[in-house]
Amino acid sequence: NAGVTQTPKFQVLKTGQSMTLQCAQDMNHEYMSWYRQDPGMGLRLIHYSVGAGITDQGEVPNGYNVSRSTTEDFPLRLLSAAPSQTSVYFCASSYYIHQPQHFGDGTRLSIL
Amino acid sequence: GQQLNQSPQSMFIQEGEDVSMNCTSSSIFNTWLWYKQDPGEGPVLLIALYKAGELTSNGRLTAQFGITRKDSFLNISASIPSDVGIYFCAGLNSGGSNYKLTFGKGTLLTVNP
Numbered sequence: 001n002a003g004v005t006q007t008p009k010f011q012v013l014k015t016g017q018s019m020t021l022q023c024a025q026d027m028n029h030e031y032m033s034w035y036r037q038d039p040g041m042g043l044r045l046i047h048y049s050v051g052a053g054i055t056d057q058g059e060v061p062n063g064y065n066v067s068r069s070t071t072e073d074f075p076l077r078l079l080s081a082a083p084s085q086t087s088v089y090f091c092a093s094s095y096y097i098h099q100p101q102h103f104g105d106g107t108r109l110s111i112l
Numbered sequence: 113g114q115q116l117n118q119s120p121q122s123m124f125i126q127e128g129e130d131v132s133m134n135c136t137s138s139s140i141f142n143t144w145l146w147y148k149q150d151p152g153e154g155p156v157l158l159i160a161l162y163k164a165g166e167l168t169s170n171g172r173l174t175a176q177f178g179i180t181r182k183d184s185f186l187n188i189s190a191s192i193p194s195d196v197g198i199y200f201c202a203g204l205n206s207g208g209s210n211y212k213l214t215f216g217k218g219t220l221l222t223v224n225p
Contacts, residue, residue, distance in 0.1 A: 004154075033213070042118075042200065042217035043155070058212060090154050098204065100145050101213065103154030 003027065006091050006104035013081045013111045021076040021107050023091030031097045032074040033058070034066065036087040037106075043090065049074055050097055081111045118201050118216030126224050131188040133199060133219045141203030144177050144184035145213075149198045158199075159186070191223050 007022045025032065033048035035058075045058030049068040063085060065077040074093075078085060088108050092101035118135045125131060135144070143162055147155035159170050161177035161184060168175055174187045184201055201216040 035215075040217065043215040045212055045214075048212070092154075098143060100143075100157045100160045102157070103147075105152075105154050 004091055004093055004102055004104035006089075006107050008107060009105070010108045011110070013078075013109065015081060015083060015111060017081050017111075019078050019081060019109075021078075021089055021091075021109070023074045023076065023104060024072050025074075025091075025093040025102075026072065027093065027095075027102070028071060029093035029095050029102075030071065031095070031099075031101070032068065032091065032093045033101065034064070034074070034076045035090045035092065036060065036085075037090060038087050046076065046089075083111050085109065086111045116201060116203055116214055116216040118219055120219060121217070122220040122222070124222045124224065125191055127191060127193060129191050131191055131195070131221060132185065133201075134183060134185045135201035135203070135216045136183045137203055137214075138182070139203075139205075140181040141205055141214075142181075143204040144175070145202040145204065146173075146175050146184070146186045147200045147202060149200065149218075151197075155200055188221075191221075193223050193225050196221060196223050 004025045030051045034046040035043040037043050044060050047066040049055045055066050088106045090106045092103045094101045116135050146158045149155045159175040164181045165179045166177040172189045176185045198218040200218045204213050
C-alpha cells in the first residue's frame with residue numbers, strides 16, 4: 001500500500017515557468033488537499049477537494065490551480081511561478097473531511 | 113480565518129523528562145488532531161480527538177480535547193531521542209461548507225541524550 005505519493009520530491013524553477021505537482025493516493029480516499037509549509041508559518045491550506053469533480057479554495061489559493069478528474073489524483077498547477085512560491089508542498093488525503101488526513105512526503109520547490 | 117496558537121514554539125529537554133504542549137483557539141473545533149513531523153518527511157498523525165473532554169493515549173503520548181472545545185493538550189512522558197521533531201496541532205470543523213483543517217505553527221522538540 002503506497003499511501004499518498006507525491007512527485008517530484010525536488011524541483012527548481014525559473015520565475016514565470018509553469019509546473020504541475022503530482023499527488024496520487026491508493027486508499028480510495030474522497031478528501032484530498034494541498035498545503036504549503038514555510039518556516040514559522042506552519043501548514044497553510046491551498047486547495048482541497050471533497051470528491052472527484054469538486055474543488056474549493058483554502059487559505060492561500062492565489063497562483064495555484066487544481067483539478068480532480070479521478071478519485072486517486074489531485075494535481076497542483078503553478079501557472080507562472082514566482083519566488084514567493086518557494087516552499088515545501090504537501091498533499092494529504094482522508095476517507096472523508098472529518099477524518100484525520102494522511103500526508104505525503106512533500107515536494108521541495110525552489111523558484112529563482 | 114481561524115487561527116491556532118500553539119505553545120511553546122520550541123523546547124529543549126533532557127532524555128527522560130516529560131513534555132507538555134498546547135494549542136488554543138478563539139474558535140470552536142469539532143475535532144483536534146496532533147501530528148509529528150520528522151525532518152524531510154510529511155506530518156504523521158499521532159492522536160485524534162473527537163469529543164470535548166476526551167482524553168486519549170497512544171503509548172507515551174496523551175492528548176486531551178478541552179472541555180470548551182477551544183483548546184487541546186499533548187503530553188509526552190519519559191522522552192527519548194527519537195521524540196525529536198516538530199509537533200503540530202490541528203483543528204477541524206466539518207459543518208456546512210467549511211471543510212478546512214487549521215494547523216498551529218508547531219512546537220520544535222529537541223531531546224538531549
